[in-house]
Amino acid sequence: MKLSITSILAALLLAFVASGKPITNAKKGRMRMNPPSGSSVGSAYFLTNEPDGNFVVAADIGSDGKLTLRQAISTRGLGSHGNDGGANGPDALFSQGSVKASAAGQVLAAVNAGSNTISLFSIDSTDPTNLQIIGDPVGSGGEFPVSLAFNKAGDSLCALNGGEVNSVSCFKVDKTKGLAPLSGTNRSLKLNQTTPAAGPAGSVSHVVFSEDGKQLIASIKGDPTTKTSGFLATFDISADGSLSQDFQTIFPAQGGLLPFSMTVIEGKNAILATDPAMGFDIIDLSGGNKSSVVAINNQSATCWSSFSPKTGNFYLTDIGTSQVTEVNIDNNLTGTVVKQYAQGSGSATIDNDIATVGNNDFLYVLSPNVTAINVLALNAPGNAQNIQKVDIAGPAKAAGLTVSASQLQGFTSFIKK
Ligand SMILES: *[C@@H]1O[C@H](CO)[C@@H](O)[C@H](O)[C@H]1NC(C)=O
Numbered sequence: 001m002k003l004s005i006t007s008i009l010a011a012l013l014l015a016f017v018a019s020g021k022p023i024t025n026a027k028k029g030r031m032r033m034n035p036p037s038g039s040s041v042g043s044a045y046f047l048t049n050e051p052d053g054n055f056v057v058a059a060d061i062g063s064d065g066k067l068t069l070r071q072a073i074s075t076r077g078l079g080s081h082g083n084d085g086g087a088n089g090p091d092a093l094f095s096q097g098s099v100k101a102s103a104a105g106q107v108l109a110a111v112n113a114g115s116n117t118i119s120l121f122s123i124d125s126t127d128p129t130n131l132q133i134i135g136d137p138v139g140s141g142g143e144f145p146v147s148l149a150f151n152k153a154g155d156s157l158c159a160l161n162g163g164e165v166n167s168v169s170c171f172k173v174d175k176t177k178g179l180a181p182l183s184g185t186n187r188s189l190k191l192n193q194t195t196p197a198a199g200p201a202g203s204v205s206h207v208v209f210s211e212d213g214k215q216l217i218a219s220i221k222g223d224p225t226t227k228t229s230g231f232l233a234t235f236d237i238s239a240d241g242s243l244s245q246d247f248q249t250i251f252p253a254q255g256g257l258l259p260f261s262m263t264v265i266e267g268k269n270a271i272l273a274t275d276p277a278m279g280f281d282i283i284d285l286s287g288g289n290k291s292s293v294v295a296i297n298n299q300s301a302t303c304w305s306s307f308s309p310k311t312g313n314f315y316l317t318d319i320g321t322s323q324v325t326e327v328n329i330d331n332n333l334t335g336t337v338v339k340q341y342a343q344g345s346g347s348a349t350i351d352n353d354i355a356t357v358g359n360n361d362f363l364y365v366l367s368p369n370v371t372a373i374n375v376l377a378l379n380a381p382g383n384a385q386n387i388q389k390v391d392i393a394g395p396a397k398a399a400g401l402t403v404s405a406s407q408l409q410g411f412t413s414f415i416k417k
């Protein structure tokens with residue numbers, strides 16, 4: 001996309017007219033939304049992903065788990081929207097992990113799917129909403145980057161590109177210079193795709209490290225119309241950090257078709273992958289035969305997931321039914337649905353994340369279609385409770401920040417040490 005002076009001026013004028021606020025904030029690349037809440041134990045972050053300028057929105061997490069939107073910081077890159085056949089619906093990037101914080105590295109990274117770049121920020125340990133960009137955004141190693149994963153130490157970052165040039169590509173995280181490409185990590189996924197990606201069917205979804213850090217895993221959705229199964233692409237990571245030239249393909253068990261988000265099943269060398277075809281896939285990475293597909297009876301499109309250390313259960317969100325589904329996976333890798341929690345019809349629940357505050361876990365659910373975040377306290381297994389609905393549109397408008405139902409994406413959190 002070309003940005004002419006007139007289009008920039010027009011955009012600034014629109015922002016001014018829409019908000020009635022001075023346009024100097026937009027020039028500074030930082031917009032204030034609320035003063036500090038006073039009881040911050042950490043921060044939560046998501047992306048505006050707007051095609052004319054992407055921002056990270058940062059909120060205080062209070063000691064009660066509740067959020068206060070604080071500020072929006074420019075990524076100096078552009079958002080995008082995949083080609084969903086003209087619907088222009090929520091979940092623009094068909095992905096999980098478009099923004100990720102690393103507690104170990106005290107850094108945050110965000111994709112700019114419209115400019116094929118990744119932005120890196122340092123997290124201020126006293127006020128973690130106070131992000132500072134490090135260096136310039138760097139090329140993502142492909143087109144339409146949609147997902148990111150930090151290694152455990154937070155000194156390496158891998159990106160998943162889902163466009164015409166589709167790949168995984170990794171970077172060294174340098175807290176003063178920024179991101180630098182790691183040699184031997186730019187690996188093609190060999191998909192026949194376009195930029196922006198066409199989807200959700202046939203698009204890339206999520207990238208994660210295996211629990212032992214020895215593999216990088218990307219998920220790719222299949223296509224129900226051609227009955228082509230999606231798969232996980234696993235790359236071995238060498239001691240020098242480079243990736244195997246080729247990936248191994250791991251298919252879900254019979255009935256699985258569209259592996260979307262991946263959440264590691266701890267201690268099991270296995271992955272829970274949401275699968276909008278059915279519910280979720282349990283994928284045994286050991287090459288054994290413990291993979292299975294578990295149906296969620298009244299699901300529509302179960303695509304995002306996270307794990308609660310407190311309850312020991314997984315929490316899955318469905319963009320079609322706007323429900324959270326709590327899932328248990330036992331020691332034998334048998335999965336069952338524990339309970340469902342309605343989040344309001346039409347809110348289109350997408351990305352979610354869980355933060356541990358003291359002895360409590362909180363689930364944050366992005367609901368782009370109503371420009372809100374739902375906060376749930378995970379009190380005990382089978383006992384989650386909605387405790388807050390955070391409006392995004394009001395504070396964004398007051399700050400002169402553009403947000404829209406079709407673009408909002410990603411969710412990640414950071415808890416102070
Ligand atoms: C990664 O590979 C793609 C081709 O697949 C190429 O266009 C791109 O320049 C490479 N990037 C880096 C950083 O090597």
Ligand SMILES: *[C@@H]1O[C@H](CO)[C@@H](O)[C@H](O)[C@H]1NC(C)=O
Nearest residue numbers: 190191192193194198202226
């Ligand atoms: C790639 O996809 C396009 C559009 O679906 C199709 O026309 C083309 O034949 C495909 N190319 C290959 C090599 O499969």
Ligand SMILES: *[C@@H]1O[C@H](CO)[C@@H](O)[C@H](O)[C@H]1NC(C)=O
Nearest residue numbers: 284286287288289290291332
């Ligand atoms: C598959 O599972 C059966 C029992 O359910 C077991 O007997 C068999 O050895 C397993 N095969 C592999 C390759 O793990």
Ligand SMILES: *[C@@H]1O[C@H](CO)[C@@H](O)[C@H](O)[C@H]1NC(C)=O
Nearest residue numbers: 297298299321323337339340
């Ligand atoms: C879906 O099914 C579960 C039980 O399997 C039930 O608790 C829940 O209320 C149902 N939701 C809807 C929207 O029908």
Ligand SMILES: *[C@@H]1O[C@H](CO)[C@@H](O)[C@H](O)[C@H]1NC(C)=O
Nearest residue numbers: 328329330331332333334335
């Ligand atoms: C797990 O499998 C073992 C052996 O098949 C069985 O004895 C045990 O009861 C199973 N545990 C659960 C929780 O299903």
Ligand SMILES: *[C@@H]1O[C@H](CO)[C@@H](O)[C@H](O)[C@H]1NC(C)=O
Nearest residue numbers: 089090319320346347348369
């Ligand atoms: C989003 O909201 C509109 C009405 O504002 C509704 O027609 C549409 O179905 C909703 N989308 C989803 C995915 O819930």
